[in-house]
Amino acid sequence: MPRSKTFEHVFDEKTLFNIHKLESGGYIGKLLGPVGTGKESYIFYSTDPNGREVAVKVHRHDINAFKRIPTYLRLRGTRSSGFIKRINDWTRYEFAFQSRAFSMGIKTPEPYRVYENLIVMQFIGGDCVSAPQAIRDTDFDINAWYDEIIGSIVTMGKKGLIHGDLSPYNILNYQGKPYIIDFSQAVKLTSLTKGYLLRDIRNINAWFEKLGKSTITDEKDLLGEIDQTL
Ligand SMILES: Nc1ncnc2c1ncn2[C@@H]1O[C@H](COP(=O)(O)OP(=O)(O)O)[C@@H](O)[C@H]1O
Ligand SMILES: [Mg+2]
Incomplete structure (x- = not known):
């Protein structure tokens, strides 16, 4: 062809x-x-x-x-x-x-x-x-999206997986739901890669603060929830 x-x-x-x-x-x-x-x-x-x-x-x-x-x-x-x-x-x-x-x-x-x-x-x-990147299309339910994205970080983290480049550029707004794309920088969670997990959490927290969300979960609490040893 x-x-x-x-x-x-x-x-x-x-x-x-x-x-x-x-x-x-x-x-x-x-x-x-x-x-x-x-x-x-x-x-x-x-x-x-x-x-x-x-x-x-x-x-x-x-x-x-x-x-x-x-x-x-x-x-x-x-x-x-x-x-x-x-x-x-x-x-x-x-x-x-x-x-x-x-x-x-x-x-x-x-x-x-x-x-x-x-x-x-x-x-x-x-x-x-393609569905638009979330940085360009913020027509979504802020509280539901925050819970979903933070929930995804925690679920993956508990299974030892870090996305590594999580930001509104790598989230597509599709049918009102956040789709996480681009696992090109994903790594396993170890003491060496803990910084990448922290960076993902900080990126998401900072973005939602900018969007005006009033209740943001503290990064330390999230790290503790993912892995007590971190
Ligand atoms: N599964 C997909 N369906 C539709 N569009 C996609 C898909 N994956 C990527 N894209 C589009 O391609 C762009 C770049 O994809 P991404 O995986 O982030 O590549 P890069 O690693 O080069 O950043 C995305 O912002 C999106 O517009
Ligand atoms: Mg990308």
């Missing part, structure tokens, strides 16, 4: 090959336009063979990502070397952490498949349009 020329130039040969593998394996249809670009990734819209909308996250084979990810991979306990392998490992970890969060009942796109530097997941939005 011919792919739109407009997308070809953004991908390197290896990534094009990987996309072709997913297409020819029948896991995704044609990539239908970018829905988002981050520092180290592109998100595309596509459909699976059942016509279900999917998002395809493509981790770029990019030198900046290559430099930045060793810290995360070390915290995750792997020491892969080599450009492509490192980015593949990084992608696999993101998929694994997001899958764990999803299985805990956290509202996050359901991850369907990981292949090399690509993740196929549930599309959060409709008719080719």
Whole structure:
């Protein structure tokens, strides 16, 4: 199936090959336009063979990502070397952490498949349009959202998982509910990574204070609830 020329130039040969593998394996249809670009990734819209909308996250084979990810991979306990392998490992970890969060009942796109530097997941939005980031669309119930997001941090934390980059940029407002995306910086909770958990809590507390929420749970209480030993 011919792919739109407009997308070809953004991908390197290896990534094009990987996309072709997913297409020819029948896991995704044609990539239908970018829905988002981050520092180290592109998100595309596509459909699976059942016509279900999917998002395809493509981790770029990019030198900046290559430099930045060793810290995360070390915290995750792997020491892969080599450009492509490192980015593949990084992608696999993101998929694994997001899958764990999803299985805990956290509202996050359901991850369907990981292949090399690509993740196929549930599309959060409709008719080719992503749900807006919560930083841009604050039309939601502040108290319910706070409880839901803090509840997610606590649920994940108790199971030893930290999102690591939680902010209104990585939360989509979909059908009035907060969907947590982007587990690319997720790590396991240890004494070494406790600071990341604290940062997530502080980001969320500061954001809701700015939104005008009057009762914010103290970060120390939350840390204590997650793990008495922290
Ligand atoms: N599952 C998804 N469904 C719909 N849109 C998505 C999905 N995942 C990501 N996006 C869009 O792509 C953007 C970047 O995704 P993100 O995972 O945060 O990438 P990065 O790691 O580059 O920050 C998001 O802000 C959102 O607009
Ligand atoms: Mg992001």
